[in-house]
Amino acid sequence: MNLLQKLMWWKKKESISEEFGEEDWEDTVLDRKQINLKLEEDRERYLRSCCEQIADASKEMENLTYEYGLVTSYLKDIEEIEALPLEQREELNAYAEKIVNIEKVQEGYTKTAKRMTDTKFRQMEAIEDEVQEGYQKIKEAEDYRALIKQDLQRLDGERHAYQYRKAELLDTLDNAKGMSQILLIAAAACIVMLLIFQFVLEMNVKIGYILTAALAALAITYFYIRYSDAEKELDRVGAGINRLILLQNTVKIRYVNNKNLLDYLYLKYKVESASELDFLWQKYQEEVVERKKIAETEEEYSFYQKQLLHALYQYNLKDPNVWIHQAVAIIDNKEMVEIRHGLIERRQNIRKQMDYNTGIARNAQEEIKDIADKYPQYKNEIIDVISEYERTFT
Numbered sequence: 001m002n003l004l005q006k007l008m009w010w011k012k013k014e015s016i017s018e019e020f021g022e023e024d025w026e027d028t029v030l031d032r033k034q035i036n037l038k039l040e041e042d043r044e045r046y047l048r049s050c051c052e053q054i055a056d057a058s059k060e061m062e063n064l065t066y067e068y069g070l071v072t073s074y075l076k077d078i079e080e081i082e083a084l085p086l087e088q089r090e091e092l093n094a095y096a097e098k099i100v101n102i103e104k105v106q107e108g109y110t111k112t113a114k115r116m117t118d119t120k121f122r123q124m125e126a127i128e129d130e131v132q133e134g135y136q137k138i139k140e141a142e143d144y145r146a147l148i149k150q151d152l153q154r155l156d157g158e159r160h161a162y163q164y165r166k167a168e169l170l171d172t173l174d175n176a177k178g179m180s181q182i183l184l185i186a187a188a189a190c191i192v193m194l195l196i197f198q199f200v201l202e203m204n205v206k207i208g209y210i211l212t213a214a215l216a217a218l219a220i221t222y223f224y225i226r227y228s229d230a231e232k233e234l235d236r237v238g239a240g241i242n243r244l245i246l247l248q249n250t251v252k253i254r255y256v257n258n259k260n261l262l263d264y265l266y267l268k269y270k271v272e273s274a275s276e277l278d279f280l281w282q283k284y285q286e287e288v289v290e291r292k293k294i295a296e297t298e299e300e301y302s303f304y305q306k307q308l309l310h311a312l313y314q315y316n317l318k319d320p321n322v323w324i325h326q327a328v329a330i331i332d333n334k335e336m337v338e339i340r341h342g343l344i345e346r347r348q349n350i351r352k353q354m355d356y357n358t359g360i361a362r363n364a365q366e367e368i369k370d371i372a373d374k375y376p377q378y379k380n381e382i383i384d385v386i387s388e389y390e391r392t393f394t
Helices: 003-019 022-026 040-082 086-109 118-126 128-199 206-269 274-295 299-315 320-324 327-331 333-374 376-393
Strands: none
Touching (some): 040 206, 040 320, 040 333, 040 376, 118 128, 128 274, 206 333, 299 320, 320 327, 327 333
């Protein structure tokens, strides 16, 4: 391989690598242009891919709908508190203010021994009952993300190889065509020369005719075989690329859902990784031990918490217990605004995921309907595939 060929080979490899990358993993494509729907295997594979996308999207929607309702109920609780009559609100404010003042006193007692800020401590206290579950969810999602990335990287590598091989085969086809044309021109030129030798110079060129014809036939046969083999392999490479596209679509959807889930869990637990949540949990447990020493001598703290909780239960809130750990928000509008903003951001994040999965399911349904409309002869087969997935999903 000379220097020019090496440079061209690296250039081609680089262009193929740039075409696909991690940023392409979130793009889900339903493109059947290169899929032969008249072939039963390709048709069934494509239909199953569409059904899998619908099933995955439906499963995600169930979880998202529950979480969306939960976040919405918390926002309604804020509205309920802010809409309370003045007398009832003053009662809540009085209890909340007592709790906040006691917390400030406790902070002064433990300032030198504190391992966590009050903000972090309250955050962990509010999610104490679900930290272990949250850590498990984040850890599983992070592990799953690593597996998905491995799959996508492997599929990207296979696709790069197929694309590179496809480019080589197209070059082979062009070269075979070009050499065949050159051979025909050369054979024609030899025949013209032999005719000149025969009729002008009156030479015996019978052997020349035979050799020319034999060499031309051998060369043309060679390039024809090479051209045919390249065409067959090109078809196989095209089928391989289509198979990889369908696999990538399925894995891409899982990648996006996993990414959205992690983004939401990080937002919900206010961390950037499972290890950070575990670290905060360990620190929180140590902090609880220290603060408990002081809390045991502060009966007032428990008393006003109970009073606040008793008052909150009268107002038909979804989860009154949350406000025990967010008492400062009841008396500080700025804190309440921050809580509301966090909940709205969480709900927007869920809405984004719901829209994404709705779009995935809709596109897949439209693809199946379009195939059924354009290929009515496969209607029963399409119904069978859909029915199988409906039974499995149910």
